[in-house]
Amino acid sequence: MARAALLRRLTWQTGTIVKIVTETARTRTIALQVPEWRGHRGGQHVDIRLTADDGYQAQRSYSIASAPSDAQVEITVERLHDGEVSPYLVDQLRLGDELELRGPVGGYFVWQDSPGGPLLLIAGGSGIVPFRSMLRHHRSIHSTVPVQLLYSVRTPEDLFYREELMRMATSDEIDISLTFTRTQPPGWNGYDRRIDREMLVESGWSPGADPLVYVCGPTAFVETAAELLVGIGHDPRRIRTERFGGIGENP
Amino acid sequence: MTALDGNAIAGMLQTAFGQDMTAAPGTCAGCGAASRLGQARVYRGAGTVLRCPNCEGVLMVIIENGGVMGIDAQGLTDLHVPW
């Protein structure tokens, strides 16, 4: 990578909301037109900053949900209880509004069709967001890297990107397993429990396949999954984790 | 309070160091464990504290004072800045 690119200063840009998609009762995907977007890698974040009339500001980090090749930058935001930024983004933001952002940022939890090896993605709840970016990228470059995604949600109503994931699962390279931990769809005969050792052995690559593993979700989910993965023999150096799906609502 | 991880402050780290630091490996001065800054446990108090994912010892403290960022990395015996 060129030095000049590395040292490019991170500055705030303004994007315009061009599309809003309701994912669940608490979640929306927001598409921004960003005039000077310089591209990103699957798994990277953007920082979003809100400014009130009196100058008060609040800032949060969100995983990018769109592929590098998509025309717009998308984020998927879940309204958090006691949140300050997420309720605004989910309930108040409208088409045509402007939003300040800076990015892309992050270089640890990213995937770019390399290094090689099959890909194992493990998502809990909103932890699916960076994987949507990675999977879209995988499709757009016609990657032959085989992917297994294990996605854990509480109820069918909590599932993000339902139709898109179903479409992706028809590809030869992408295999998707779902588990509904609290309520299952009618007639469901798949997983109905929290992620465990047996589930990872059944639905994920074996350590012998030397997969590159990404785990994203709430802290407790990520820690449980990472411990189970190491316990069944996966190389800790091949496991990358991200807590909260990048939705760093704080406090 | 549940800790975020270093990925959530990628923007702050990049502003401070001028490049991505979430993939930068470092060694904890307390327990000797190696981790990338993206794996650090992040706490927001008056400033931002990055703690070791192994022993919870302080790796780095970042203070934002107006346009100036102060970084204390005495909790790291080494930090490999990607180049």
Place this chain on the structure above:
Amino acid sequence: MTPTSRGFLGSRRTDADPSRIPPGQYVTTAFPVLSAGPTPHTPLDRWTFSIRGAVAEPISWTWDEFRALPSENITTDIHCVTKWSKLDTEWMGVSLDTLLAGVQSSAGHALVFCDGGYTTNLPIADLTGGKAWITYGFGGASLDSQHGGPARLLVPHLYFWKSAKWVRGLDLRDEDQPGFWERYGYHNYGDPWQEQRYSGD
């Protein structure tokens, strides 16, 4: 120029009496949780509050002894250095005047120590005279661990990082020694009305 976000207010109220708001602060309706580290969980049967250091005789209370001390209800405004203020917060606890009454010391400073290793420093003069408490109640209930329970120092006339969570005691000292945030560049004293946020302010 930074564009504003249409209709964005945040978790704030804007109807507060301006004379109660220190410069640069915004009033919040929430109670943000800030911490320099993970929440410790010390069992109450192993909890003590101690006053030690430059004292004739160190003193320590168990939880039961501490709770048997005379308590006060305090209603006060609090101001966090990250720019939020919260008005009319209601606390219950023991005055530092009560705790320091039986302590013989000529020390001028205290280094507050806590579970989890956090520290902060204050002049003794800011801990006495009805200005500081060790609190265990908030809003009519016991103080939640995320807000510093079982016990938190309350020094509302200084920025709130001085009001140390999970407090376990005071180390009285003849010479001032900076605490956790003070060492990293926050102001040594931290008066919100003087906007003493950072060292040099």
